[in-house]
Amino acid sequence: MSRRSGQNGCIQEDGNWYVVRFWKDVVGQEKRQRARERICPISGPGKLSASERQRRAKEIIAASGADSVEHFNKVVRFTHGTTFREQAAIWLHQGKNRKRKPLAPSTVENWESHLEKWINPNIGDMPLDAVNNLAMKQFVAKMVASGKLGPKSIENYTQVVKMVVASAVNEQGEEIHPRKWNHEFIDMPVIQKGDQKRPSHTGEVVTKIIATTKTEKYRTLLTLCAAGGLRLGEALGIDVKNVSQDGTTIKICQKAWKGQVHNFLKTVNGKREIDLHSSVGAVLRKYIGERKSGLLFSSKAGKPLGQSNILRRTLHPILAGLGQPKCGAHAFRRFRLTWLREKIVPKDLEHFWMGHADEEVGDLYSQLESNIQFRKEVAERIGLGFELPVEKPVDGPNGPKRTETPDVQLVASI
Secondary structure (H helix, E strand, O other), X not given: OHHHOOOOOEEEEEOOEEEEEXXXXXXXXXXXXXXXXXXXXXXXXXXXXXXXXXXXXXXXXXXXXXXXXXXHHHHHHHHHOOEHHHHHHHHHHHHHHXXXXXXXXXXXXXXXXXXXXXXXXXXXXXXXXXXXXXXXHHXXXXXXXXXXXXXXXXXXXXXXXXXXXHHOEOOOXXXXXXXXXXXXXXXXXXXXXXXXXXXOOOHHHHHHHHHXXXXXXXXXXXXXXXXXXXXXXXXXXXXXXXXXXXXXXXXXXXXXXXXXEEOOOOOHHHOEEEEOOHHHHHHHHHHHOOOOOOEOOEOOOOOEOOHHHHHHHHHHHHHHHOOOOOOOXXXXXXXXXXXXXXXXXXXXXXXXXXXXXXXXXXXXXOOHHHOHHHHHHHHHHHOOOOEEEOOOOOOOOOOOOOOOOOOEEEOOOO
């Protein structure tokens, strides 16, 4: 639209008249065409001075609508069809309401953020058929030049663009604008895994975090994340009824997100059972007490805890006090996976506990996850990789005061 705004026009003599020539978009025509309008006679009554002719020329162009956004959008829609912004809205609506694998609310929110922050401001008003390799190249160049986004973030944004373009299909379900994306031409930044931020904790840091957490609820939550490799949303979605009597096995079948409990997980493989060391099972049973149902970790009203509140009010202050960089709860999950690899846990059992997809045919054939006794033996043998406090402080104003750091016991591999 920028090249179609602010025209001054070209004033010329045509016969006995001064005329202004300017460009104007025409419905049904790809290229603009020249338009001509009379300004005033060259001589005699009605003749205008040079400055008056220039002012009158601008008035004529404005009255024609040649520079208006409304006229431009009307022509674009007739000539090219849907704009990228319109197709993006259609794509999200269909994704949320389809019967086959509907989008999770968290995914929708993430993609809406991508569209709002970067994509629509840059290519939202482009005709969908114009979003090609050249347009993508220009878009990527803007993101790189901003210096605000890393290669992985840029890839995530471009992936949304690709999905929106591919979502436009005809009556036969075939893509209207098929694309063969050329990353070399686009000059897509290369993702260097070593440069990506993937924070993790050591066993020593996990020990200090748990020992420093004052409230039993959050101390138990962080212990569970480190000992089971749970995603934070999975941990907050655990129902007490899905914890075994001895606390060493937990069924993961739902997750919590922004005060809601969803009966689905991030991936199909997320639905699983997690086996814990007996020491963590004892901590869990003590925390549950006599409860038989309800969320394992909840507010006073029984609602799911907010993830951001846990990070902002509990984890981040603890990390700051320990001189550790600020990071999310996913660092506990990376710690757990590292520990499983260090202890050489069978790969298919590792995938089962972590909720990862199978990688090879052998993973599909193996039935280790159904051998509960073997799973429990492995969980007990490999230990935790961090230390648990032996004595836990009592919460509440009437509880005994703790004047020194509690003793800890090491739960290591046998």
